[in-house]
Every structure is written in C-alpha cells, then in structure tokens.
Amino acid sequence: MSLTRVQQERFWLWEEKHYDRLSPRQQKEYQACLAELGGHLLPQHRIHMPLSATPFWLLGEDPYQAHQSLRRLPATADVVIIGCGLTGASAFYHLRHSGLRVLLLEEADVPCAQSSGKNGGNFQLLAESYIGTYDGIVGERADVIRQHFPHLSDAQVQAHAERDARIISRYTRSNVLRIEEIVRQENLECDYSPAGWLQLASDEHEERALETDAALLGVDSEPAEPDDVAPLWRNAWRPQYRSRWIYRSGNYHPVKFVRGILSRALSQPQMWLMTQTRVHEIQGQDVITNRGTVKAGRIIVAT
Numbered sequence: 001m002s003l004t005r006v007q008q009e010r011f012w013l014w015e016e017k018h019y020d021r022l023s024p025r026q027q028k029e030y031q032a033c034l035a036e037l038g039g040h041l042l043p044q045h046r047i048h049m050p051l052s053a054t055p056f057w058l059l060g061e062d063p064y065q066a067h068q069s070l071r072r073l074p075a076t077a078d079v080v081i082i083g084c085g086l087t088g089a090s091a092f093y094h095l096r097h098s099g100l101r102v103l104l105l106e107e108a109d110v111p112c113a114q115s116s117g118k119n120g121g122n123f124q125l126l127a128e129s130y131i132g133t134y135d136g137i138v139g140e141r142a143d144v145i146r147q148h149f150p151h152l153s154d155a156q157v158q159a160h161a162e163r164d165a166r167i168i169s170r171y172t173r174s175n176v177l178r179i180e181e182i183v184r185q186e187n188l189e190c191d192y193s194p195a196g197w198l199q200l201a202s203d204e205h206e207e208r209a210l211e212t213d214a215a216l217l218g219v220d221s222e223p224a225e226p227d228d229v230a231p232l233w234r235n236a237w238r239p240q241y242r243s244r245w246i247y248r249s250g251n252y253h254p255v256k257f258v259r260g261i262l263s264r265a266l267s268q269p270q271m272w273l274m275t276q277t278r279v280h281e282i283q284g285q286d287v288i289t290n291r292g293t294v295k296a297g298r299i300i301v302a303t
Contacts, residue, residue: 002038015042043233055118057255062110069272073291077103080287080296082279085116086254088302093261101270107278112255123176124197124249125219136209137165169217176248188260190253197249198224201241210244220247
C-alpha cells in the first residue's frame with residue numbers, strides 16, 4: 001500500500017499542527033499507522049523504534065511456513081545447503097537444473113528468518129555501511145590494510161586499497177546485474193525498484209571521497225548540487241556539499257525475492273526444502289540435524 005501525494009500532504013498538515021502534542025507512545029502508534037499506509041513522517045520528526053519486533057519483510061503469511069518437501073529427511077543428498085536466506089536460496093536456485101538432488105535446510109519456521117529478513121532491502125554500487133565519516137571504498141580499504149599490515153609503505157597501501165576497491169566494485173556490480181536479470185527473467189514480484197540512490201556528503205572530505213570512488217571505479221553516477229537536492233526535503237533541510245546520484249542502485253523486497261526463486265527451484269522434483277530443521281554438527285560428509293543425519297556429496301554452509 002502507498003499513499004498518494006495528496007493523501008501524504010494531508011497527513012503532513014495534521015502532523016505539523018498536532019505531532020508535538022502527542023505522547024511518545026502516541027507518536028510511535030502514529031508512526032506505525034503511517035508506515036502501514038505507506039507514508040512517512042516529516043523530515044524534522046524523529047523516527048521512533050517500532051512497536052512491533054517483527055521485521056517489515058516478514059509481516060503477513062508466508063507460503064513456506066513450516067514447509068517440508070519430504071515426509072522425512074533423506075538419507076543422502078548430492079548437495080546439502082544449510083540456511084535459507086539470500087545466499088542459501090540463491091545457491092538452491094542456481095542448482096535447480098543441475099540434475100543433482102539438492103536439500104535446503106532451514107532451522108526457523110520460515111525462510112529469511114535471520115539477517116536476510118532484517119535488512120534495508122537495498123542494492124547499491126557504492127558502499128553504504130560505514131562508521132563515522134565516509135572515506136570512500138578506497139579509503140576504507142586503506143584503513144583496514146594499515147591496521148593489519150603496518151609495515152607497508154603508503155604507496156603499497158594505496159595500491160592494495162585500489163586493487164581491493166576494484167574487486168569489490170566488480171563483485172557488487174555483478175550481483176546488482178544478476179538480481180536484475182533474475183527478477184526480469186523469472187518475472188518475480190518483489191517490489192524491484194532500480195530508481196537509483198542519492199548518496200549525501202556531509203562535508204568536503206565525503207564530497208571528495210564520492211567523486212574519487214565514482215571516477216576510479218567507473219560507477220554510473222553524476223553529481224547532485226545542493227540546490228537540486230533541497231526540494232526533496234521540502235526545503236526543510238539544505239545540504240551544503242555536492243552529493244551524488246548513483247544509478248543502477250535501488251530497493252527490493254528480499255523475502256519476496258527469496259520466495260520467488262524458491263518457487264522456481266522447488267518446481268524441480270529433485271529440489272527439497274526442509275524448514276524447522278536445525279543442524280547440530282557436521283562430521284565429514286554427515287550433516288547431523290534434529291531430524292536425523294544426511295550424508296552429503298557436497299555441503300554449502302550459508303548461515
């Protein structure tokens with residue numbers, strides 16, 4: 001569900017008049033109601049921790065709740081995959097035409113019960129997760145290399161950091177393109193939206209880091225001037241530094257994506273998903289679970 005622009009503005013008008021009069025509990029309830037309707041708070045209002053501990057992606061019924069492809073665990077499988085998140089489900093999907101007997105094990109009642117169902121649903125070509133000031137991919141890698149290899153010269157650190165940054169960038173781009181290919185090829189309904197990202201710079205250092213990353217890594221992007229960005233916040237806030245539009249980045253619903261590729265894989269008779277199956281131990285090729293032991297030709301740990 002999503003509010004129309006007119007509906008959202010009506011909520012904002014009410015919010016401007018009454019929000020500050022609400023108690024913290026009422027503000028949380030208003031926030032939850034607005035989120036359920038597909039709206040969002042005015043930029044000047046602080047976002048509270050949600051009332052519900054259930055991740056947004058896991059709300060509603062799950063078609064794979066307590067799913068058991070087989071009445072009992074098979075004695076053998078060519079491949080056993082442990083963990084039905086994005087990584088495990090993707091491996092499962094890509095093995096669907098291999099002719100191998102593939103068993104996917106998930107400890108929880110539903111797929112994506114851990115980090116795959118508790119993330120922002122983002123895909124981006126430049127790094128988003130960092131602490132403090134953004135140093136760029138090259139800068140972040142250089143910091144890590146200096147920490148672990150203090151004997152290297154500045155030139156060596158820079159060379160290794162640039163090499164690592166290019167590897168990370170190629171890998172990230174490959175993943176982003178692969179997600180797009182799968183969504184379009186399989187016609188998945190997972191709220192896929194490659195509308196691009198606006199990466200903000202909070203100071204001159206971050207502004208230079210964004211420019212350096214874009215130039216060195218060949219990321220499809222262009223600068224965003226402060227005057228172009230301010231209207232996005234209804235001019236309630238105006239950035240002082242040049243930001244960057246990052247194309248081929250966006251959002252998707254990770255749990256819907258996983259459900260979609262699971263449905264394609266499970267259409268093959270030799271592909272099996274067993275939820276509520278906890279792996280206690282791996283001994284050689286034996287996967288020991290709460291349901292019994294499976295002898296695996298290959299084991300993929302995707303937890």
